[in-house]
Amino acid sequence: MTPRRALLPAALATIALVTCLALRAPAARGYAAMAGPDDTLRVRLADTRGDAHRGHTATGALIMGYLSPRGLPPLHGLMLVTDTGLVFRSTDGRYAAVLPLVGPLRGSAASRWRASAVSLAYVDDGLGRRSYLFRVDGGVFETEAPGPLVELARHPAWLDSLGSREWRVARGLVNEADEAAARGLVAEIVNGAYADSLYAVFGRPARPAGLMGERGRAAGRLGEYIASRDSLALDPAHMASLAQLRHTLAHELAHRWQARSGAQLAVLWRGVAPIKDPKRYGFGNQREQQAEAAAFAVHFLLATAAPGDASAQAATLDHYDLLVPGTRAMACYFALQPSFRRHPLRALLTTGRPG
Numbered sequence: 001m002t003p004r005r006a007l008l009p010a011a012l013a014t015i016a017l018v019t020c021l022a023l024r025a026p027a028a029r030g031y032a033a034m035a036g037p038d039d040t041l042r043v044r045l046a047d048t049r050g051d052a053h054r055g056h057t058a059t060g061a062l063i064m065g066y067l068s069p070r071g072l073p074p075l076h077g078l079m080l081v082t083d084t085g086l087v088f089r090s091t092d093g094r095y096a097a098v099l100p101l102v103g104p105l106r107g108s109a110a111s112r113w114r115a116s117a118v119s120l121a122y123v124d125d126g127l128g129r130r131s132y133l134f135r136v137d138g139g140v141f142e143t144e145a146p147g148p149l150v151e152l153a154r155h156p157a158w159l160d161s162l163g164s165r166e167w168r169v170a171r172g173l174v175n176e177a178d179e180a181a182a183r184g185l186v187a188e189i190v191n192g193a194y195a196d197s198l199y200a201v202f203g204r205p206a207r208p209a210g211l212m213g214e215r216g217r218a219a220g221r222l223g224e225y226i227a228s229r230d231s232l233a234l235d236p237a238h239m240a241s242l243a244q245l246r247h248t249l250a251h252e253l254a255h256r257w258q259a260r261s262g263a264q265l266a267v268l269w270r271g272v273a274p275i276k277d278p279k280r281y282g283f284g285n286q287r288e289q290q291a292e293a294a295a296f297a298v299h300f301l302l303a304t305a306a307p308g309d310a311s312a313q314a315a316t317l318d319h320y321d322l323l324v325p326g327t328r329a330m331a332c333y334f335a336l337q338p339s340f341r342r343h344p345l346r347a348l349l350t351t352g353r354p355g
Helices: 003-023 040-044 046-054 149-153 157-161 179-190 193-202 214-218 242-259 262-268 286-303 310-323 327-334 346-351
Strands: 031-033 062-068 075-082 085-090 096-099 102-107 112-116 118-124 131-136 139-143 223-226 231-234
Touching: 062 310, 075 149, 112 157, 118 149, 131 149, 139 310, 179 193, 179 231, 179 242, 193 242, 193 286, 223 242, 231 242, 242 286, 262 327, 286 310, 286 327, 310 327, 310 346, 327 346
Parallel strands: none
Antiparallel strands: 031 118, 062 075, 062 139, 075 085, 085 096, 102 112, 118 131, 131 139, 223 231
């Protein structure tokens, strides 16, 4: 490699960084935890404190926002509040889910109650406007207009009387004891069109992917990149959906790219804030946050590959970056790569101007 070519990746990263800084939302107060005397949400919504005695005031409400199910990239859609659960449907109609309002019935000699299934995790001003992030059934729902979700997060007394859908243990994609089925599913995902699109960005490992070993399972890992063998290990028996399997593949391949892209990452990661949510994967670990941001970025580029409302699609990137900071910088950088040369948002992401 000539010295000029050796500088090219870092130069592209610099271009991406400059462009993404220009595209970032206006600076604001940033993360605000929901605790302590500066709890502005409590003050602003103090007039809703009496809702609990009025009964099911929340049911029937429609709330627009972004659902990140079980750590996956966010989906834009509508949340409907019913007395049997929260019904979410994505705007594109491709994803729907019913999430519980309450958990299992609990009790003591004095009283009986249901565990909370909706809680306010934190409030973030990072987009230049207030965003409320709620924990719902192992995921996060982000919205600017929370409405009755605030009431539900306080667990009003009427929730304890509901016969609502409760938490359920998600089944794995395959039976843990069926090694042949697990290997077949891994072979199918790593040899499919989706994996090919990832290889175009992150490169293809030298050795075939395998199953997660006992040590990795004991550590709670769903996937692992083994640098010494340039190979992947996946654990579909402990994944609840194909979307989770695809995202894990992207995350682990991102580790491969990460190991070979120190110069680019050093440029791209300048000024990137850490993940704010202590329950999101990558919190407190820059290496994992970088891989997660890279996986989020590729997901965004693939999800917006078809022509659409460019301004709305670009705005969606803000919500990816809100959950996993660094996603925007990665998306701008990957948009410069040959595999995305025909992407409808390429000009906007790489120059700041519509194509």
